[in-house]
Amino acid sequence: MTEEFFSHSGYDTCRIARQFAASLKPGEIISLTGELGAGKTLFMRGVTEFFNCDEQLSSPTFSLFNIYKGSLEGEEVVLHHFDLYRIESLRELEAIGFDEYLSSGDFSFVEWAERFPESSSLYTVAVSLEYAGDESRRIIIKRSVR
Numbered sequence: 001m002t003e004e005f006f007s008h009s010g011y012d013t014c015r016i017a018r019q020f021a022a023s024l025k026p027g028e029i030i031s032l033t034g035e036l037g038a039g040k041t042l043f044m045r046g047v048t049e050f051f052n053c054d055e056q057l058s059s060p061t062f063s064l065f066n067i068y069k070g071s072l073e074g075e076e077v078v079l080h081h082f083d084l085y086r087i088e089s090l091r092e093l094e095a096i097g098f099d100e101y102l103s104s105g106d107f108s109f110v111e112w113a114e115r116f117p118e119s120s121s122l123y124t125v126a127v128s129l130e131y132a133g134d135e136s137r138r139i140i141i142k143r144s145v146r
């Protein structure tokens, strides 16, 4: 199932992300792909807004991995947020516990997922963001049927 959205501002991207987050179930593993500056991190901020995550989301470009705690219908939820931009090898990916976190049953989000095609079958949803003008982005959401 594929959905397509057009965002005309950063605010718009956050709104689309909040709406998207409402459709997710615990255990889902979401890839976020797109060029530098396409809006992957901003999309993630919209997701953390939906789950009322306490921690302020800073740009994860300088860190590899963040964990956010939030809530859904009164229950605590945990979000894992990876940025694989600086991960150089599968060994390094293993060392940060990537597979364990992904199979934890929590929500996982992975920026630069395309760097490790070996893991592509793990994703339940693929979100890609493409430039479509200065402040415009095309957002494509593909759900795998499993």
Ligand SMILES: Nc1ncnc2c1ncn2[C@@H]1O[C@H](COP(=O)(O)OP(=O)(O)O)[C@@H](O)[C@H]1O
Binding pocket: 007, 008, 009, 010, 011, 012, 013, 034, 035, 036, 037, 038, 039, 040, 041, 042, 043, 059, 134, 135, 136, 137
């Ligand atoms: N429609 C839009 N959607 C997302 N970001 C946008 C949009 N228009 C402008 N921007 C800007 O593009 C940048 C996206 O940054 P970021 O989310 O960190 O990208 P990425 O994580 O993909 O590298 C931000 O500075 C944001 O303000």
Ligand SMILES: [Mg+2]
Binding pocket: 040, 041, 060, 061, 083, 111
């Ligand atoms: Mg980013």
